[in-house]
Amino acid sequence: MHDSDFDVAGRTAIxxxxxxxxxxxxxxxxxxxxxxxxxxxxxxxxxxxxxxEINDADDADGQAIAVECNVRERDQVxxxxxxxxxxxxxxxxxxxxxxxxxxxxxxxxxxxxxQTIVDLNLNSTVHCTQLAGEVMREGSGGIIxxxxxxxxQHAAPGESHYGASKAAIIRLTETLAVEWAxxxxxxxxxxxxxxxxxGVAETLGIDSEAMPPREATDRRIGHAEEIADVVRxxxxxxxxxxxxxxxxxxxxxRAGNSMSQxxxxxx
Ligand SMILES: CCCCC/C=C/C(=O)SCCNC(=O)CCNC(=O)[C@H](O)C(C)(C)COP(=O)(O)OP(=O)(O)OC[C@H]1O[C@@H](n2cnc3c(N)ncnc32)[C@H](O)[C@@H]1OP(=O)(O)O
Ligand SMILES: NC(=O)C1=CN([C@@H]2O[C@H](COP(=O)(O)OP(=O)(O)OC[C@H]3O[C@@H](n4cnc5c(N)ncnc54)[C@H](OP(=O)(O)O)[C@@H]3O)[C@@H](O)[C@H]2O)C=CC1
Numbered sequence: 001m002h003d004s005d006f007d008v009a010g011r012t013a014i015x016x017x018x019x020x021x022x023x024x025x026x027x028x029x030x031x032x033x034x035x036x037x038x039x040x041x042x043x044x045x046x047x048x049x050x051x052x053e054i055n056d057a058d059d060a061d062g063q064a065i066a067v068e069c070n071v072r073e074r075d076q077v078x079x080x081x082x083x084x085x086x087x088x089x090x091x092x093x094x095x096x097x098x099x100x101x102x103x104x105x106x107x108x109x110x111x112x113x114x115q116t117i118v119d120l121n122l123n124s125t126v127h128c129t130q131l132a133g134e135v136m137r138e139g140s141g142g143i144i145x146x147x148x149x150x151x152x153q154h155a156a157p158g159e160s161h162y163g164a165s166k167a168a169i170i171r172l173t174e175t176l177a178v179e180w181a182x183x184x185x186x187x188x189x190x191x192x193x194x195x196x197x198x199g200v201a202e203t204l205g206i207d208s209e210a211m212p213p214r215e216a217t218d219r220r221i222g223h224a225e226e227i228a229d230v231v232r233x234x235x236x237x238x239x240x241x242x243x244x245x246x247x248x249x250x251x252x253x254r255a256g257n258s259m260s261q262x263x264x265x266x267x
Contacts (some may be wrong), residue, residue: 005237009034012088017098019046021197025224031062038084040069071124094132096125101162121165141184177244193250195222
């Protein structure tokens with residue numbers, strides 16, 4: 001009989017943007033599975049308590065450290081990598097989660113607005129992947145999980161900058177899976193549909209109360225934990241034959257797949 005291995009215990013993972021939302025759920029899920037996590041956000045006041053909560057939790061075997069790091073700034077990412085190695089000795093898993101957007105028509109996005117979103121989503125992923133990847137290539141390999149979006153797979157109005165940056169993350173994932181396979185590094189991607197997080201609530205003004213249960217299969221918004229579970233799978237040996245893939249997690253499959261369908265803005 002085959003004994004499946006979804007175990008992440010003893011691994012060291014960096015999770016960017018983990019003070020709230022999907023990143024926080026990923027950090028908690030990996031730590032509950034026994035992984036040590038180095039989590040970052042732009043504010044120690046926001047990310048520090050998350051690390052404390054993980055370290056205090058009875059059901060989390062892994063340890064957490066918090067690092068203040070703006071992933072748009074390469075020198076700060078280098079510090080995140082250095083502090084992770086100093087604390088835990090290695091980097092086995094990198095989750096490029098930090099990201100965000102504003103919704104605006106293409107013609108109303110200034111050069112700086114475009115640069116801001118590309119820096120936040122794509123260039124941050126490049127910084128983290130190059131710098132953590134250096135540690136992985138010099139060591140025994142690793143696993144990288146990138147956060148894209150259904151908006152990186154399908155067009156949606158107001159999402160030109162965000163969609164372009166998230167589409168580029170999918171192609172970067174595919175390319176690195178090929179280039180770094182020889183170093184024992186697997187690179188995969190998750191493309192969530194609409195997930196209830198503080199960021200989405202801020203961007204779209206969605207009420208954070210009354211979440212439908214995970215068991216509901218009708219059109220609904222997703223839970224951050226439903227993305228965290230996919231990431232945990234990709235970070236585990238169970239995904240050993242997955243490389244360069246993008247897993248879409250968006251609830252009910254529909255013809256067009258855009259987030260505005262999730263919101264009921266189009267059929
Ligand atoms: C159909 C719905 C799909 C929803 C999909 C959701 C995807 C997610 O990822 S949601 C979860 C992520 N969380 C967030 O997005 C948080 C909310 N957003 C923000 O906090 C910010 O917008 C930011 C982090 C994305 C950018 O903040 P910051 O770095 O502080 O940037 P600035 O405010 O300084 O602005 C830089 C630049 O961008 C222009 N700009 C900002 N907002 C808008 C806007 N709504 N419309 C047009 N342009 C905008 C701003 O004017 C600046 O440009 P310049 O004026 O030329 O300097
Ligand atoms: N929620 C959704 O519907 C979807 C989300 N996604 C993607 O999932 C990821 C997480 O989204 P979500 O949880 O909703 O986002 P939230 O806005 O709720 O959380 C974003 C997190 O990233 C951190 N962060 C933001 N900017 C930076 C930065 N420059 N450096 C370091 N940390 C930063 C924030 O912390 P702080 O403010 O403390 O710095 C926060 O912890 C993003 O990449 C997003 O694009 C994809 C598809 C759908």
